[in-house]
Amino acid sequence: MNILTRFSVGQYVYGNRSWLRIIDSRLKIIVIMIFLITPIWAGPIWRLSLVGCLLLITFLSLLPSRVWWRSLCLLSCLSLFIGFISILASFDIQSIDSSLRNPNELEVVLESYKNWDILQIPSQRVFFIDFGPYNFSRKAFELGIKTSTLIFTVIHSVNLMLLTTLQEDIVWGLSWFLYPLRKIGLPISKWLFQLLIALRFIPLVQEEFQNIIKSVSVRAINFRNLGFKKSFNLILILVERLFQNIFLRIDQGAxxxxxxxxxxxxxxxxxxxxxxxxxxxxxxxxxxxxxxxxIFLRKLYGAL
Incomplete structure (x- = not known):
């Protein structure tokens, strides 16, 4: 399995089929900043709109589907999983039936509280384990939307830019924005050169990870026969070897x-x-x- 071709994450893919390639790198950086900054203090509608816009751009970008569909599916599953975990973590596990105050004293609050709740699961007993009660509120649902959409927007927007933009072009675009800082003596060129080296280093990390996976597959290791403890020790050894190879590449470059x-x-x-x-x-x-x-729509509809 060639990870570098199956999962093109963070590396430039050569070609001339997509219209994203001919956009000026400075405009791409501004668009990426919109996807990264505008979700801050934004409501769920704006966050979902950004996700839909990213999906629309991906489908209409004319990029080969083999370049992005695997990473898109993996990222979607990861975002949904983290959003689901966020919803579960924000469950209100207080009792539904018990009330600390007289309900007649808080009629207005209770009415708004009923409208705020989406789902209430009473206490249930499965064998000898008690589950619940759980209070699934709209606030928990919004938290799940915020976490899942933020992860998807940040990773996929940056990945689209790296797929269709040369590393040198990105560095030049950033240098154009940071040009005024050179007047006050900041070493902008050195910082951007370090960024260029980091961007060039991403495929090397993926290559080392691919070599580790190939070494395991060639040896046909049966993790079931090893057991949990030995399998965990083997995974730690592989991770250690991965970092050693990465640090060796860093030393060679230095x-x-x-x-x-x-x-x-x-x-x-x-x-x-x-x-x-x-x-x-x-x-x-x-x-x-x-x-x-x-920018206009964010100001009009993006507030909480």
């Missing part, structure tokens, strides 16, 4: 950089030049319109 006496970093060279076509102008113009509409 030695290659230290062997050079002086490194001249010019972020202007990282810019990818696209031919000026009418389609590029249309796509970038529509992207600017999308940014303005998203």
């Amino acid at each position: 030695e290659s950089l230290l062997s050079k006496k002086k490194i001249i970093i010019k972020t202007n060279r990282f810019r990818t030049s696209y031919p000026s076509k009418f389609l590029n102008v249309i796509v970038n113009t529509l992207t600017i319109c999308f940014i303005l509409i998203a």
Whole structure:
């Protein structure tokens, strides 16, 4: 199993089929910041709208389905699982029948409380274990939506950008935004060079992980015969070997950089030049319109 081709997470996929590739990297960074920042202090409707917008962009991006469908399914399952755990963790496990005060004193509060609850599960006994009572409120449901949509939005939006944008182009776009900070003496070029190395290092980590999986599959290890304790020890050994290989790659990269006496970093060279076509102008113009509409809708409908 080739993980690098089956799960293209965080690495650029070469090609020219998608219109996402011709969008200016500076506009992509602004769009990504919209997906990352606007969910803060936003209601569930806006968060679900961002998820729907991301799915729509993914389906209409003209990217090959083999590039994104596996990672999309895995991320969707992970987000739903974490959202479900958040809902269970926020259950109100207080008794439904018992009341600490006279209900006649809090008629208004009780009426709003009844409207706020979605589901009430009374106490039940299964064999010798008592379950409940559980109070499934709308607040718990909103918490599940917030956690699941936040994980999906953050990971999938960044992954879409990395799939369709060269690492050098991302670094150049960030350098364009951070250019005023150079006037006050901050080492922006060095920071961006470190970011470029980190982005280049993502496929190496995936390759080492793939090598570990291949080594286990070749040896045909039967975890059932090993038992729980030995299987757990074997997993720890594999994780340790994975980190050792990653640190070895880091040492090799550091030695290659230290062997050079002086490194001249010019972020202007990282810019990818696209031919000026009418389609590029249309796509970038529509992207600017999308940014303005998203900011307007966030201000209008995104509040809690």
